[in-house]
Amino acid sequence: MPAGSLRTEAPTVRLFDRMVVAGVGLIGGSLGLAARQRSLVGEVVGYGRGEENLATALARGAVDRYSRCAAEAARGADLLVVAVPVRSTRAVVAQLLPHAAAAVVVIDAGSVKGPVVEALEALVSPPAAFVGCHPIAGTELSGAANAAADLFEGQLCVLTPTARTDARALERVRSLWEGVGMRLESMAADDHDRLLALVSHLPHAVAYALIAAIEGERVGGRDPLAYSGGGLRDTTRIAASPAEMWRDIFLDNRSEALRAIDRFAAALARLRDGVERGDAGALDGDLGRARAARSRLKERRS
Amino acid sequence: MPAGSLRTEAPTVRLFDRMVVAGVGLIGGSLGLAARQRSLVGEVVGYGRGEENLATALARGAVDRYSRCAAEAARGADLLVVAVPVRSTRAVVAQLLPHAAAAVVVIDAGSVKGPVVEALEALVSPPAAFVGCHPIAGTELSGAANAAADLFEGQLCVLTPTARTDARALERVRSLWEGVGMRLESMAADDHDRLLALVSHLPHAVAYALIAAIEGERVGGRDPLAYSGGGLRDTTRIAASPAEMWRDIFLDNRSEALRAIDRFAAALARLRDGVERGDAGALDGDLGRARAARSRLKERRS
Incomplete structure (x- = not known):
């Protein structure tokens, strides 16, 4: 390991002896x-379906070793990280849990928390413990090939503990995410799902629909996509995200996703109405307010 | 002028003696x-309403001098560049034209071409000549402070000449845009407006509506914008664009903008329907097709 990749600010403490990462994609691979770089865990074991991606994870240093066999991967694990499409979370935990240490800590990294927390709390019993986590650090990229040790730096991780959550496990999980550079906030799973429906699931639905509305159109034989500038490129970047992952998110957060889409559709209909009526004053007001809100978003994040 | 800012690939030819830029914003200032850096024109004169922006343009080297008086600004000009919100184009040309050289070449830089070309062809008579132009190089930034000499490099400029367009003027205008690094394509104004409604005006409407749908919402007292990641940031970047400019574009390209919004609303409704019905197969297909189209866009532009 090159010395330059070690953090020198604070002495690192080994939090877990053996971390199994199920789904060594962008999030799992980056974790x-x-x-590993910060010596937060003793050993990292990869588990997944695809041999090629697991081999990439090994070659890039995201895992010490890997296995496609649940029993072999999970043996002796005291931390199980499940970073798979949300609808697969329960099944993957069920495969691995019987083979892990009795007091294993189980965490997920999913973009929907309500159904996942409910299913996992029913599955994971003491002395094992489950803590719901959502490190908000994804991009449109996927796979171990795109993993990065600094992906989490300065980003927010939402934790969704419940009355049933083991306090000691929660503390260790907090230390893990803080150890990779994240800011932490705890909230109810339902609040998380409503917030993320607005700021993440809705923009993804919009980006996919935007590309769908344009692709296939022809104007005088021309492909419109050949005439796009930076606006369409940025607006649709996240439509390059994995379809399987987002299908699961929309379906698992269905009611909040629908609610967010309906709010958006109403805002768009209002803007459309101003255009149709040729109402310059209404458009000035609506566009000006949106622009001001976007400026606040920029300030907040810089 | 620093030697490093001169192009050395080809000898530059002075195309115009005096270029008046009305509206020294992102596009006008960058031109x-x-x-000036490439010595394509003898002198650049700024014209506009705001003293502060004009002074910025002068300080940054975007103009040799400026005036807020139409007669003073336009005197002796053989090129008049109008880079103002599209609905102001005709009025600004009417102010400047009487004071310019008789054979002045007039160009615009607007995002809508049909109404502008129609109005300007009625206003500009031989020996003066008008050529409709749309350098597709804008961003959400505005003002002379954000102008950049390399803004146009490698980007597309659409020209919309008609049967009435003077061939010699068209040739000189082509040389100007090529001289600042642009690729050129000519098409009918109506085709331009339909294409741009899809790839530019629609994404702007969507970005403004997306911010509008989220701002003002609170979840358990929390501001959703504080929980956003890179997805919302990129999806809404262009909602930071000037409201006045986009109000004009939507109104001047009304029928095509409405048509594009309706296409998008149908695509979103289809996706919403898949979510509501819990139809994983339909979502897989729709999201997968959109993702593939987005990948083609990326390849095309890289």
Whole structure:
């Protein structure tokens, strides 16, 4: 390991002896890289379906070893990280849990928390413990090839503990995410799902629909996509995200996703109405307010 | 002028003696910078309403001098560049034209071409000549402070000449845009307006509506914008664009903008329907097709 990749600000403490990462994609792979570089865990074991991606994870240093066999991967694990499409979370935990240490800590990294927390709390019993986590650090990229040790730096991780959550496990999980550079906030799973429906699930639905509305159109034989500038490129970047992952998110957060889409559709209909009526004053007001809100977003994040 | 800012690939030819830029914003200011650095014009004169922006343009080298008086600004000009919100184009040309050289070439830089070309062809008579132009190089930034000499490099400029367009003027205008690094394509104004409604005006409407749908919402007292990641940031970047400019574009390209919004609303409704019905197969297909189209867009532009 190159010395330059070690953090020197604070002495690192080994939080777990053996971390199994199920789904060594962008999030799982980045957590493996970051945790190994910072010596937060003793060993990282990869588990997944695809041999090629697992081999990439190994070559890039995201895992110490990997296995496609649940029993072999999970043996002796005291931390199980499940970073798979949300609808697969329960099944993957069920495969691995019987083979892990009795007091294993189980965390997920999913973009929907309500159904996942409910299913996992029913599945994971003491002395094992589950803590719901959502590190908000994804991009449109996927796979171990795109993992990065600094992916989490300065980003927010939402934790959704419940009355049933083991306090000691929660503390260790907090230390893990803080150890890879994240800011932490705890909230109810339902609040998380409503917030993320607005700021993440809705923009994804909009980006996919935007590309769908344009692709296939022809104007005088011309493909419109050949005439796009930076606006369409940025607006649709997240439509390059994995379809399987977003299908699961929309379906698992269905009522909040629908509610967010309906709010958006109403805002768009209002803007459309101003255009149709040729109402310059209404458009000035609506566009000006949106522009001001966007400026606040920029300030907040810089 | 620093030697490093001169292009050395080809000898530059002075195309116009005196270029007046009305509206020294992102586009007008960048054209002034690029044309001066490459010696494509003898002198650049700024014209506009705001003293502060004009002074910025002068300080940054986008103009040699400026005036807020139409007669003073336009005197002796053989090129008049109008880079103002589209609905102001005709009025600004009417102010300046009487004071310019008789054979002045007039160009615009607007995002809508049909109404502008119609109005300007009625206003500009031989020996003066009008050529409709749309350099597709804008961003959400505005004002002379954000002008850049390399803004146009490698970007597309659409020209919309008609049967009435003077061939010699068209040739000189082509040389100007090519001189600042643009690729050129000519098409009918109506085709331009339909294409741009899809790839530019629609994404702007969507971005403004997306911010409008989220701002003002609170979840358990929390501001959703504080929980956003890179997805919302990129999806809404262009909602920071000037409201006045986009109000004009939507109104001047009304029928095509409405048509594009309706296409998008149908695509979103289809996706919403898949979510509501819990139809994983339909979502897989729709999201997968959109993702593939987005990948083609990326390849095309890289």
